Amino acid sequence: AQSVSQHNHHVILSEAASLELGCNYSYGGTVNLFWYVQYPGQHLQLLLKYFSGDPLVKGIKGFEAEFIKSKFSFNLRKPSVQWSDTAEYFCAVREFYGQNFVFGPGTRLSVLP
Amino acid sequence: DADVTQTPRNRITKTGKRIMLECSQTKGHDRMYWYRQDPGLGLRLIYYSFDVKDINKGEISDGYSVSRQAQAKFSLSLESAIPNQTALYFCATSSGVDEQYFGPGTRLTVT
Numbered sequence: 001a002q003s004v005s006q007h008n009h010h011v012i013l014s015e016a017a018s019l020e021l022g023c024n025y026s027y028g029g030t031v032n033l034f035w036y037v038q039y040p041g042q043h044l045q046l047l048l049k050y051f052s053g054d055p056l057v058k059g060i061k062g063f064e065a066e067f068i069k070s071k072f073s074f075n076l077r078k079p080s081v082q083w084s085d086t087a088e089y090f091c092a093v094r095e096f097y098g099q100n101f102v103f104g105p106g107t108r109l110s111v112l113p
Numbered sequence: 114d115a116d117v118t119q120t121p122r123n124r125i126t127k128t129g130k131r132i133m134l135e136c137s138q139t140k141g142h143d144r145m146y147w148y149r150q151d152p153g154l155g156l157r158l159i160y161y162s163f164d165v166k167d168i169n170k171g172e173i174s175d176g177y178s179v180s181r182q183a184q185a186k187f188s189l190s191l192e193s194a195i196p197n198q199t200a201l202y203f204c205a206t207s208s209g210v211d212e213q214y215f216g217p218g219t220r221l222t223v224t
Contacts, residue, residue, distance in 0.1 A: 009153065034212055043203065044156075044215040090155060092213075100146075100171075101213055105155040 002027040004093050004104035012110045013081055021076040021107050023091030033074040034092040034101070035065055044090065050074065061085070083113045116140045117216035119204050125222045126194050134189045134219050136204030144209050145187040147171075147179060150201040150218075159202075162187055163209070194223045 007022030025031065032051050036044040048059025055067040065076045074091060091104040117138045126132050136145065143164050148156040148171075158171030160179040168179060176198060180188045191198055204216040 043217045046212050103156040
């Protein structure tokens with residue numbers, strides 16, 4: 001069965017620091033990749049997605065992610081975090097036109113003002 | 114108005130009680146999903162439905178049942194609630210070729 005791992009359970013950064021959250025998946029075929037964010041007390045919202053084409057994907061709020069097929073990775077980055085980025089971040093993978101999404105366990109990001 | 118709504122938003126119930134969580138969507142999607150979220154475990158799929166006549170078990174369906182009343186409505190039932198079903202429950206929809214859209218969640222506490 002497909003699995004998704006996220007490298008860090010909890011990341012603590014100061015404002016203006018750079019962010020990179022790791023995501024790796026196990027499926028060897030073509031995949032669709034997603035990053036979702038969950039702000040405290042809220043539902044999951046899509047940050048960005050990769051279906052095909054340029055492996056560097058830009059999303060909302062200054063986030064970007066890079067798909068590296070050879071490493072089965074889809075890491076999320078942001079050059080300078082803000083206090084308002086405090087949230088939980090989930091990586092998700094779906095086999096191309098597959099049945100379901102598989103979510104990683106999430107990474108909690110705390111940004112200190 | 115929200116595209117995916119869930120009721121109730123919060124519920125406290127006692128062990129052994131039957132409870133139903135409801136989900137409605139206005140996105141016109143065929144696919145609907147129920148997940149539970151537990152700290153450190155991410156989202157785990159309970160049930161999913163690709164159309165009104167199609168219901169499928171997810172990875173943690175034991176103790177749960179669902180009903181797809183219409184394209185826009187998908188309900189999750191706990192026939193006899195137990196404390197380890199205390200969690201945050203999310204409904205989601207998808208067109209099948211794009212991302213999932215999530216509801217606001219239902220926080221369920223079983224005492």
